[in-house]
Amino acid sequence: MLHIHFGAGRLGLGLVAPILRSEGASLFILNRAVSAGNVTGGTSVDPARRNALLQDHPRKTYVLKTPGGDGQVRERVTYDGFFTYAHREDVPQIVRHILEQSPRAKEGVVVTASVLTAEHYEPVVQALNTLSEAKAAADDRVGDLYLIACENTVSAAEVLEHDRFSGMLTETTRAHTHCVHALVDRVCVELEEAEVDGVPTLVVMAEEYAALKLKAGPESEGLERLLQGTGATFSHHLEIEKDIKGWLLNGSHWLIALTAFQETRGNANLKLNAWLAEHPNHRLFAEEVISEMRDGVEALLLAEPRYAAFVHDVNVTDYLHKAATAILARFEANEDTIARILARFRAPTPDAISTVEQFIGRFLSRIEGPITAFERKHGTPPVSTTHSLFNLFRLQANGMYVDSNRSEAS
Known part of the structure; x- marks a missing residue:
């Protein structure tokens, strides 16, 4: 070859x-x-x-x-x-x-x-x-x-x-x-x-x-x-597995990283695995975000006809449980910085005025479906995921982006 x-x-x-x-x-x-x-x-x-x-x-x-x-x-x-x-x-x-x-x-x-x-x-x-x-x-x-x-x-x-x-x-x-x-x-x-x-x-x-x-x-x-x-x-079922990766892995990754970024006052050099290990509540928060996203993804797969063949061929609950467990383990093991995870979360400039709009559009594509399905199933929004969304607003309100030169923050 x-x-x-x-x-x-x-x-x-x-x-x-x-x-x-x-x-x-x-x-x-x-x-x-x-x-x-x-x-x-x-x-x-x-x-x-x-x-x-x-x-x-x-x-x-x-x-x-x-x-x-x-x-x-x-x-x-x-x-x-x-x-x-x-x-x-x-x-x-x-x-x-x-x-x-x-x-x-x-x-x-x-x-x-x-x-x-x-x-x-x-x-x-x-x-x-x-x-x-x-x-x-x-x-x-x-x-x-x-x-x-x-x-x-x-x-x-x-x-x-x-x-x-x-x-x-x-x-x-x-x-x-x-x-x-x-x-x-x-x-x-x-x-x-x-x-x-x-x-x-x-x-x-x-x-x-x-x-x-x-x-x-x-x-x-x-x-x-x-x-x-x-x-x-x-x-x-590649297209569906690609959707699941985008929701459960990428969506969760950004949600957790946004909260870590906000809680460290814009430290873009922070390594996410170090933040997870810093306090038991940090790991618990990550578990909750991934669990909520997993629950939302499962509800979405079971509700929409276009996923019927995947649901027929695959034990969805078992598949998502194994995926969620592996994802948290990967987040804990990898020395991955906030600057790389949230690399697209950049301040607007005269030459690039739509950076935030593009980031949010990409972010929504990774979380909106599972969050909507979760809320439809439980009658209430997912708590930890919503917390991260509020942290996104806080970061924007304070002008904290990954390129805002605040990486010295503690």
Whole structure:
């Protein structure tokens, strides 16, 4: 298998590249020569240095470590090449070079991207066009072609259907590309540099938990065979599981983080797991938020007809109980800062006047459904969740955002 991944950020390096590794597979990583700002915050290693570490490593290796762990290397990730591109026109030449270097392409080609929005997939589309042309010209040299968008904010199908690419995508690409929907889940908190085995090496600080779930169905039948031996799994209910993750994990995470941020008077450098361990009431509050969200999610799943197949196939109560237990354990284990968790909670500026509006819109999409279902079931709003919503108002009233330079607060 040939795996080409776009995006050398925390998620791409911390989850996508390592979880899709298998014996004999080739991995090539591509990234822009000059990276734009990241809405989820910067890293200790700047983009230029990160690129240099990946390009210059003599063994083409970076490593994973556990945040707050013993500092030991947990996993080594080897790759066959790292390329940067300054312009979209650079991508076809890079991809043709990769095909020349990778005979495994005839087994199948998986193109993944950790890119937040569909309109930024232009280099990926260029790569798909080049791969499709090669497949059409010499079918035995390039196997089945799959596109996986490895961000929960966008799907592969949305990319190919986006108006921006209507004139760029070739008919060959549309005919040969199998779009596979994905759910990604791993907290990757930082990129650092360390000397490993005597060589300056890029370090990805990522939690041990990792999940890459792909949509099971006709479009992914060949991919299931191709990815045997990797850490990827397949689900017939992927869209619903993605909703559940957004509500129960992401919604709870933001609710708890908002209260921790408010109670520490805007300390963006605060690590959430330290706050949870600081006082028994903090952990109890987190338990209550997750329990309320779990209760609301269950009520929502049981009430809405569109979730009937999932409810039929899965023991919903047991599924959500296990998920909630695991989520709290992850929150307690991960050294994840408020600045990263609430990275989008930024003060409006003349150049970005809608930051709060965008944050609240995203926040509501993660909590409104379960809260409404909880209230419908119990006749009263969830207490701890409502407390966090009031803390959001308090933070806004006091002008406390993650970029408000109040991180020295105690």
